[in-house]
Amino acid sequence: MSETSDLANGDAAKSELDRGPTTSERSAKNQIRREQLRVLYRSPGFLFGVLIVGFWVFAALWPSLLTSVGPKEFVEAGPRVKPGSEAWLGTDKNGWDVYARIIYGARPILIVAPIATAMAVIVGTMLGLVMGYYRGWVDEVLSRVIEAILSIPIILMAILVVFTFGRSTPVIIGTIAVLFVPAITRTIRSAAIAESDLDYVMSAKMRGESGLFIVGREILPNVTGLVVVELTVRLGYAVFTYATLAFLGFVGSNITDADWGIDVSQNYEQIVRDIWWPSIFPAIAIASLVIGVNLIADSIDKALKS
Amino acid sequence: MTTTEPLPTETEAEHPALAIDGLEMSYIVRGTPRAVLRGVSFEVRAGEAYGLVGESGCGKSTTAYAALRYLPGNGRIDAGRVESGGQELTAMSGRELREFRAQRASMVFQDPVQAVNPVLKIGKQVSEAFKVMGQSNSEAHASALAALKRVRIAAPESVMDRYPHQLSGGMLQRVVIAMALACDPTLLVLDEPTTGLDATVEAEVLDLVRDLRSELNSAILLIAHNLGVIRTMCDRVGVMYAGRIVEEGTVDEVFDNPSHPYTKGLLNSIPRRGLRKTDRELFAIPGSAPPIGASLPTCTYIDRCPIATEICRTDVPPIVDRSDGHWTRCHDADRISDVPEPQEVTVNYNVGTEQVIGVNGVSKTFRQRGHDVPALVSVDLGFAEGETLGLVGESGSGKSTLAKTMLGVHAADEGGAITLRGRQMAGKATARVEESVRAISMVFQNPDSALNRSWTVRRILHRSVVKLTGVKGAAADKRVEEIAEAMQLSPRHLDMRPRQLSGGLKQRVAIARAFAGDPEVVVCDEPTSALDVSVQAAILNLLAGLQNEERTSYLFISHDIGVVRYLADRIAVMYLGRIMEIGSTATMFNGTNHPYTEALLSAVPSVDGIAEDRIPLMGAIPSPANPPSGCVFHTRCHRAIKGLCEVTEPQMVELSAGHSMKCHLTVEQLSEPVHIDPAAVLAVAIDDPLA
Numbered sequence: 001m002s003e004t005s006d007l008a009n010g011d012a013a014k015s016e017l018d019r020g021p022t023t024s025e026r027s028a029k030n031q032i033r034r035e036q037l038r039v040l041y042r043s044p045g046f047l048f049g050v051l052i053v054g055f056w057v058f059a060a061l062w063p064s065l066l067t068s069v070g071p072k073e074f075v076e077a078g079p080r081v082k083p084g085s086e087a088w089l090g091t092d093k094n095g096w097d098v099y100a101r102i103i104y105g106a107r108p109i110l111i112v113a114p115i116a117t118a119m120a121v122i123v124g125t126m127l128g129l130v131m132g133y134y135r136g137w138v139d140e141v142l143s144r145v146i147e148a149i150l151s152i153p154i155i156l157m158a159i160l161v162v163f164t165f166g167r168s169t170p171v172i173i174g175t176i177a178v179l180f181v182p183a184i185t186r187t188i189r190s191a192a193i194a195e196s197d198l199d200y201v202m203s204a205k206m207r208g209e210s211g212l213f214i215v216g217r218e219i220l221p222n223v224t225g226l227v228v229v230e231l232t233v234r235l236g237y238a239v240f241t242y243a244t245l246a247f248l249g250f251v252g253s254n255i256t257d258a259d260w261g262i263d264v265s266q267n268y269e270q271i272v273r274d275i276w277w278p279s280i281f282p283a284i285a286i287a288s289l290v291i292g293v294n295l296i297a298d299s300i301d302k303a304l305k306s
Numbered sequence: 307m308t309t310t311e312p313l314p315t316e317t318e319a320e321h322p323a324l325a326i327d328g329l330e331m332s333y334i335v336r337g338t339p340r341a342v343l344r345g346v347s348f349e350v351r352a353g354e355a356y357g358l359v360g361e362s363g364c365g366k367s368t369t370a371y372a373a374l375r376y377l378p379g380n381g382r383i384d385a386g387r388v389e390s391g392g393q394e395l396t397a398m399s400g401r402e403l404r405e406f407r408a409q410r411a412s413m414v415f416q417d418p419v420q421a422v423n424p425v426l427k428i429g430k431q432v433s434e435a436f437k438v439m440g441q442s443n444s445e446a447h448a449s450a451l452a453a454l455k456r457v458r459i460a461a462p463e464s465v466m467d468r469y470p471h472q473l474s475g476g477m478l479q480r481v482v483i484a485m486a487l488a489c490d491p492t493l494l495v496l497d498e499p500t501t502g503l504d505a506t507v508e509a510e511v512l513d514l515v516r517d518l519r520s521e522l523n524s525a526i527l528l529i530a531h532n533l534g535v536i537r538t539m540c541d542r543v544g545v546m547y548a549g550r551i552v553e554e555g556t557v558d559e560v561f562d563n564p565s566h567p568y569t570k571g572l573l574n575s576i577p578r579r580g581l582r583k584t585d586r587e588l589f590a591i592p593g594s595a596p597p598i599g600a601s602l603p604t605c606t607y608i609d610r611c612p613i614a615t616e617i618c619r620t621d622v623p624p625i626v627d628r629s630d631g632h633w634t635r636c637h638d639a640d641r642i643s644d645v646p647e648p649q650e651v652t653v654n655y656n657v658g659t660e661q662v663i664g665v666n667g668v669s670k671t672f673r674q675r676g677h678d679v680p681a682l683v684s685v686d687l688g689f690a691e692g693e694t695l696g697l698v699g700e701s702g703s704g705k706s707t708l709a710k711t712m713l714g715v716h717a718a719d720e721g722g723a724i725t726l727r728g729r730q731m732a733g734k735a736t737a738r739v740e741e742s743v744r745a746i747s748m749v750f751q752n753p754d755s756a757l758n759r760s761w762t763v764r765r766i767l768h769r770s771v772v773k774l775t776g777v778k779g780a781a782a783d784k785r786v787e788e789i790a791e792a793m794q795l796s797p798r799h800l801d802m803r804p805r806q807l808s809g810g811l812k813q814r815v816a817i818a819r820a821f822a823g824d825p826e827v828v829v830c831d832e833p834t835s836a837l838d839v840s841v842q843a844a845i846l847n848l849l850a851g852l853q854n855e856e857r858t859s860y861l862f863i864s865h866d867i868g869v870v871r872y873l874a875d876r877i878a879v880m881y882l883g884r885i886m887e888i889g890s891t892a893t894m895f896n897g898t899n900h901p902y903t904e905a906l907l908s909a910v911p912s913v914d915g916i917a918e919d920r921i922p923l924m925g926a927i928p929s930p931a932n933p934p935s936g937c938v939f940h941t942r943c944h945r946a947i948k949g950l951c952e953v954t955e956p957q958m959v960e961l962s963a964g965h966s967m968k969c970h971l972t973v974e975q976l977s978e979p980v981h982i983d984p985a986a987v988l989a990v991a992i993d994d995p996l997a
Contacts, residue, residue, distance in 0.1 A: 032805070035336040042337065199756035203819070206713050206735050207773050208743050221760035 036303045046299035052292030056285075059106040069097045071104040071258035080270075083277050092267055092278035094256075102285050104258035108251075109289070112169060113238035116176035120238075121231050123177070124184025129215045129223070131185065132192025133201075139189075146182040154179055154241065155248065162250045172251055176241050184230050191223045225304045232297035236290050243286045260286050321392035323493045323525030324350040324373055329386035331368060331377075333598065339382060340599025342368050344549035344606075346386070352492065355519065355526040357536035357557065359572070360546035361595050361838040362809075366529045369546070370497045373527055374411050375403055390493055408438050411493040412486035416501050418478040422470045428454075428481055429466030435488035453484040457514060474926035476507035480514055487522070494524040500535060504700045505865055506923045509909040512539060513922065531838065533576060534911035537561055542631070545569045548596050548606040555632030561913060565626070565634035567611045570645050575843035577872035579914055580895065583850045588872070589648040590844035594808045605637070613644045657875055658691030660727075662826045662859055663712075663746065668722035670711050670883075679931040681707040682883045684722070686958075689827050689859040696874030696891070697863045698906060702927045704883035705863045709829045712861070713746050714738055726826070744774050744823035751832040753812035757804040763790070763815050764800040767822060774823030785822075792855075793818040793848065810841035814848065821852065829861045834869060846873060867910045871895060876964070879903045882930055882938045885958075889965030898976045900967040901945045921982055937970065944980055945971055 040046050059066055069075060077086035079095035089098040127146075131139040158175060165171045195201065196219065204214050245251050246261025255262055260282040267278035331343040343365045350356040358366045371377055372388060375395045388395040390411060398406060415421045422431055432453055436446035454462035457480040470478060479499060486494060496515070500508035516539065519526070530536050536543050536557065543560050545553040545568060553566040564570040574589035581588075593610045596602060605611070605618045617637050626639045636642075670682040681704050689695060697705050711718050717733025718724065724731050731742040750756035757766060767786045771777060777785055790800055793814040804812050813833060820828050830849065834842035850873060853860060864870045870877060871891060878888040879902060887900035894903065905921040924942045928934055934941045940951035950970055960966045961973060969976065 032336075035338070039336050199750040199752065200758040202710075202715060203748065203750070203756060205715060206743075206748060207770060207823070208735055208738075209773065218758055218761075222758065224760075 040299055040303040043299045043302070045295040046303075049292045049295030049299065052288050053296065056106045056289050056292070057110060059103045060110040063103045063107065066103045067097070067100040069100040071101045072096060072256060073100070080275055089281045090277040092263075093270065093275075098263075098278050098281050101258045101263055102260065102282055105260045105263060105282065105285070106289075108169070108246075108257070108259050109239060109242050109261075109286075112173050112176065112242045113235060116173045116242075117180065117231060117235045117238045119173065119177040120180035120234060121184055121227060124181045124230075125188050125220075125223075125227055127181065128185040128188025129192045129219060132189040133196050133215050133219060134211065135193070135196075142185075146185055149178065150182045154244070158245050158248070158250045167250055167252060169252075172242070172245060175245075176238055179241065180234050180238065184234060187226065187230055188223060191226050192219055195219045195222055229297065229301045229304065232293060232300055236293040236297060239286065239289050239293060321389070322349040323352045323354075323390060324356075324527060325387075325389040326369070326373065327387045327389070329369070329372060329388060330384040331365075331372060331386075332382050332384055333368075333378070334380040334382060335599070338599070341384075342549055342598045343372070343386075344602065346546070346549065346551055348544050348551055348554060350493070350525045350527050352525050353523050354542065355528060355540045357528045357530065357540035357543040358546055358551075359530065359533060359536050359543060361572075361840060362531065363595055363598060364546045365549040366531075366546055367497055370413070370495050370527060370529045373493070373495050374407055374413055376407075376413065409489050410491055411495070412489065412491040413495040413497065414479070414482055414486050414499050416498040418475060418482045419470065421482045422478060424470050426469075427466065428468055428470065428473070432466070432481065432485055432488070435485040439489055449488070450484075453488055454481070456487065456518070457481070457484040458517070459484075474507070475503050476510045476926070479503065479507075479511050483511075483514065483518075487518070487524075490522070491524050493527065494522075495527045495529075497529045498531070499528075501531070505867070505906065505909045506700055507926075508535075509911070509920060510922060512911060513920070515539065532911065533561070533572065533839070533913040537913045538911045545572070548602060550606055550635070552607065552636070553632075553634040555628065559629060559632040563628070563632075565628045565632070565639045565642055566607075566636050567613055567642065567645050568607050569634075570642060571610075572839055573913070574645075574648055575840045576913060577846075577868045581872055582891070583846075583873055586650045587648045587847050587850075588843035590847060591840035594810070594841075605635075612646055613638055613641050657693045658857070660691055661688045662691050662727060663689045664723075664725040664728075665708075665712065666723045666725065668708075668711060668724060669719040670707055670716065671719055674931065677931055680883055680933070681930055682711060682718070685883070685885055687861075687878060687885070687888075689861070691826075692853060692857045692859060693876065694853065694860040694862050694874045696870035696877040697861060697880060698865070698867065698870055698877060699880035700906075700927050702930070703880045704930070705880055706831060707883070708880070709748065709831055709861065709863060712827075712829060713748055714743075740774075740776070745826040746829065747820040747823060747825040747827075748829040748831065749813075749817050749820045749833045752836045753809065753816045754804070754836075756816050757812060757819075759804055762801055762803055763795070763807070766804075766815060767800075767818055770819045770822035789818045789821055792821070792852070808841075809837050810844060813837060813841075813845055817845070817848065817852075821856070821858075824856070825858060827859045827861060829863070831863045832865065833862075835865060842869070849873065867907060879906065882928065882933050884938060884968065886939065886969075887965075887967035889961075889967075893962065893965045897965065898961070898973050900939075900969050901943045901971075901976070902939050903967075904976075905942075905944070921980065937968070944982055945975070947971070 074095045075087055075091055075097050077091055079091055079093050081087055081091045083090040087097050087099065089102070091097055092101070127142060131142050157179060161171060161175045201214060201218060204218050242251070243261040246259050247265040249255070249265060251261065252259060255266060263282040264279045271279060327347050329343050329346045330341065332339040332341045346365065346369055348356065358369060360366055368381070372383070375388065375398070377383070383396055390406070393406065395403070395406070429447070429450055432450035433446040436449040437443070441449060450466060451462045454465055459465050459477070459480060465473070465477070465481070473481065500511050503511065512535065528536065528539055540557050542555065543557050544551040545560065545566060547568050553560060553564070553569045560569060561573065564573055571589060571591040575591060577588060591610055596606065604620065604622045605614070608614050608618050611618070615638065621637070623635050623637045625633050625635055627633045628639065665685055665687040668682060668685045669680065672679045672681055685708060687695065697708070699705055710716060712724060714733060714735030726742055726745050732738045735743055764786060767789060768782055771782045771785045775785070786800070787797065790797070795811065795814055795818065799807065799811060804815065807815065817833070833849070834845050837845060846869065849860065852858065860873070862870060862873055874891050876888065876890050877894045879886045879900060881902050887903050889897070899907065905923045908921045921944055928938070928941060934952070936952040936954055937943070937956050940946045943951065946952070947970060954970070956968045956970045958966050958968050
């Protein structure tokens with residue numbers, strides 16, 4: 001069977017499905033949602049993602065359950081020991097256990113990334129809805145502001161913020177949130193435009209509803225699926241952005257704190273001396289968290305579209 | 307139309323162009339396979355046109371896709387065979403299948419706009435169809451020109467050089483048909499080729515296909531939910547229900563002598579032969595078709611059948627031959643006359659004399675890129691209590707703008723007035739007093755779009771009740787239940803969300819919402835065009851009944867002349883934002899008409915047989931931004947008088963009491979019969995001013 005043509009006509013045939021009374025009256029209230037959840041739980045990507053992310057969340061919450069060594073505890077083996085029986089993932093130049101530092105390093109990234117993402121999604125959703133519904137000059141002005149933010153390189157932005165407000169955690173959270181708002185706003189805005197064109201919005205206008213009611217009560221519930229997808233996708237990016245900022249030294253006041261990005265930046269120079277483990281393992285930790293979050297995001301997106 | 311004998315083509319005389327045998331198919335939806343075709347068998351002989359009709363969701367389109375094995379990724383053939391010219395499609399490899407589709411079979415889809423690539427010129431796309439068959443660039447170009455000529459496009463060179471958006475919908479569908487005919491297919495599948503097109507454009511496309519049939523030896527498989535289209539286009543027809551064909555025969559036999567209760571139900575549900583609401587109710591088939599994937603009883607139709615007996619539940623109905631080539635899948639084909647006839651209407655529809663809502667000299671001009679676009683030009687209408695005013699006209703004639711202006715979505719221009727019992731209303735809904743907002747409400751075309759997907763039915767109705775009537779608390783809850791009951795919605799529907807309801811139930815919810823504020827006028831914008839005929843009947847009955855009880859007036863906008871005729875007391879015809887003719891339904895259908903009305907009425911494919919002397923309209927409706935001089939209709943008028951019509955705009959003239967039109971011609975001139983060869987019009991249609 002020719003793959004391409006089949007796909008090309010998939011939509012047409014699916015629409016036939018949609019038109020039919022597929023939803024029988026007998027069907028339970030949340031049949032579709034239940035089936036979507038079943039698709040989600042059965043997808044291997046989702047399970048794998050949950051496994052990875054779950055491990056790191058556990059590490060962030062109860063690090064002492066996963067390692068008996070502290071992040072700044074000098075282990076007996078001494079510094080620069082290869083991964084092996086003395087230290088699972090080796091020790092770094094200070095004689096600290098790389099595995100313990102990775103476990104303890106999960107906490108800062110898992111505090112900053114979700115909070116920053118949540119803030120960005122909340123602000124972006126509100127802005128996107130308002131811009132998409134009202135259009136006109138509101139949309140024009142905000143669009144220009146968003147384009148201005150988008151045009152500033154992340155690094156430049158971070159340098160500016162850190163030198164102005166310092167490098168405390170709230171500042172970093174705020175920075176990442178501001179960086180992410182534009183992309184989220186754009187996505188939600190286009191969805192809100194599509195929703196605003198539907199007749200239920202016109203019907204609400206005809207019975208004299210206020211703009212606030214239409215945006216908050218009529219349109220918002222219909223874009224929640226998109227908001228969830230946006231939340232998970234952006235979380236992956238936020239993890240990566242935080243790690244980048246940490247690597248560049250814009251995060252935290254103490255470079256000896258356990259943090260994946262800082263650890264990579266503190267140890268990467270030694271790779272040339274064949275001491276790769278203190279920088280590569282934290283890097284793998286970053287990658288695994290990003291991949292885990294993205295696997296979950298992809299699966300949710302797919303389940304919502306099925 | 308009579309059955310044409312299979313043409314004795316030299317190679318495949320012995321093989322039918324398409325033979326589907328016991329085809330069973332399912333779609334995998336959210337991980338579960340759901341049966342959609344449950345043993346479909348039929349044959350399309352060479353040179354024959356075969357139609358498939360049935361409600362949506364019964365598997366018509368799936369059958370069409372299966373005929374070319376164009377299945378979506380989640381489709382799966384479970385059993386059965388699909389053969390074309392003796393070749394088995396289900397066993398073909400990807401390469402063979404591609405070759406088969408390139409050389410021997412083509413498909414035309416519903417929406418021509420989606421079937422073409424918007425960024426490529428027409429010439430390039432049509433040539434492509436020939437290059438696939440191995441022609442060189444120059445050969446393909448020449449073939450493309452010939453192909454466009456073949457679909458009666460008079461200036462193919464200029465069309466080749468245009469982009470899809472520069473062509474009208476009808477022209478585009480003709481281009482798509484030209485591409486489909488590139489390989490001179492033995493099998494041409496048309497899936498709802500005219501759905502979504504205006505009646506006049508539909509007529510243009512159907513004329514073309516009918517015209518082409520005589521010179522092609524393609525077999526045609528036509529899918530349509532419009533029974534009139536099938537009747538006028540096909541030789542034989544199969545009636546599909548729940549993934550099976552329940553009746554098959556020649557169109558004349560099946561439509562004049564239906565032998566399956568389902569066919570009979572379908573035919574009874576459309577207003578035929580000039581039926582009016584004052585004559586009888588429409589027959590609505592009770593219940594709804596079984597959903598895809600449902601397990602079926604012995605007879606698929608049993609739950610909705612008025613003449614079902616015990617045997618229907620225990621035995622699979624046999625195929626009963628009625629006459630030569632006409633069979634039905636029913637135990638009791640002889641008792642078909644027991645299917646109850648729809649009820650005669652005993653109530654009188656009283657139209658009040660007092661004008662409730664008046665539209666006086668209302669114009670609406672939009673500003674677009676610095677230009678004035680007059681969408682409505684001095685429209686005068688009035689609604690008496692309990693009256694239905696039908697509004698007809700092509701897309702782009704300003705029907706929806708009129709509705710939106712009345713509802714206050716945008717304000718009318720200075721000078722005109724919309725009055726409620728003589729008092730002028732504010733332009734915008736937000737500026738109107740509560741009484742005025744309540745007075746007019748709307749039922750939209752597409753209930754999927756009109757109802758908030760994430761709200762329950764109860765919440766949808768409750769909000770309108772509270773907002774429009776000011777009733778709160780338990781009284782509002784009670785009112786919600788009352789209106790739901792009046793719409794024949796059961797209480798359990800109230801806690802469902804729109805997607806859990808069928809199309810007909812959704813439209814009932816939308817109507818319930820429109821009636822929540824006890825309105826004076828309900829604007830119905832094509833309320834049944836997204837629905838199946840069986841459901842449409844129930845909705846029309848509901849609207850008629852509600853009107854009688856509530857004394858509400860309707861502005862009923864529709865493309866479907868039959869439906870308008872059934873429901874409307876008066877009909878107004880709109881063209882380019884102007885009312886061209888207005889009169890009582892009886893005078894509109896029996897008297898002298900405006901040439902535009904004449905053309906509109908003649909364009910409707912009738913389920914009762916072919917309409918004689920169709921008057922084709924030339925080209926597309928002009929842009930309102932740049933309306934023609936004089937009489938706006940003169941560019942497309944078949945009776946236009948040179949030197950008069952393009953110079954002077956005619957005034958509204960009252961011909962008889964309540965019947966007025968804008969035309970320079972006298973009644974005698976208008977009633978002279980005209981005959982226009984459709985082929986001639988197809989050929990000149992390129993000169994439309996829009997392009």
